[in-house]
Amino acid sequence: MRKPNPYRTLGIKPDASVEEIEQAYKRNARQHHPDRNIGDEKAKVRFEAVQKAYDLLCDPELRELYDRTGAWGEKKPDDAEEKVHNLLLSVFETVMAKLDMMDVDPNKTDLIARMRELLVGASQEGSKEIAQTEKMAAKLRRLIGRFAAKGGGECFLNGVVARKLNAIEARLEASRANLETAEKALKTLADFTYDFDKPKLQQAAPIRDHVRPLGE
DSSP states (O other), rough: OOOOHHHHTOOOOOOOOOOHHHHHHHHHHHHHOOOGGOOHHHHHHHHHHHHHHHHHHTSHHHHHHHHHOOOOOOOOOOOHHHHHHHHHHHHHHHHHHHHHTTTOOOOGGHHHHHHHHHHHHHHHHHHHHHHHHHHHHHHHHHHHHHHTTTTOOOOHHHHHHHHHHHHHEEEEEHHHHHHHHHHHHHHHTEEEEOOOTTTSSSSSOOOOGEEETTTO
């Protein structure tokens, strides 16, 4: 069975901005919410359709897939812990590579401190990028609707601006998610300290064997 067009479900155009999607979702959700339509099965079905349409369109990857192919992809579970672990692994590998280039013995330097230094720098850069992107998005929002055809009617340039704004807002959402992951990684590192007194191991051991929680 073919699924409905999510844009039609929410009553918006295909080039709708993230803000317009949010507004349309809230409007439709309030109108068809089961609590406001007790016993109305049609309203319940409509409410579920609105929720599914919103879930698709608020996810940049799923929306891009639908716009390109018309297919409804499935929303992937957001495993925040896995993202933090992957980031810490990446930062650890970066630190080890830098130490190797400088010919520094990793056993004689505080790896936790060096990892924290990289994460703090990444967080600061991420905050600057978000601030700059927010300014650009604000400028584009003010441009929407300013173009008009001489003979009246809709001007395609408004759609161009809207698509640009969609891309900017998707990038902004990704930047915020990355910053949140970096901040969580910093909190994770705060629970550990590097152990310089650990005896030299004969075989390589997992990273967690080289650090110990504070207070132990």
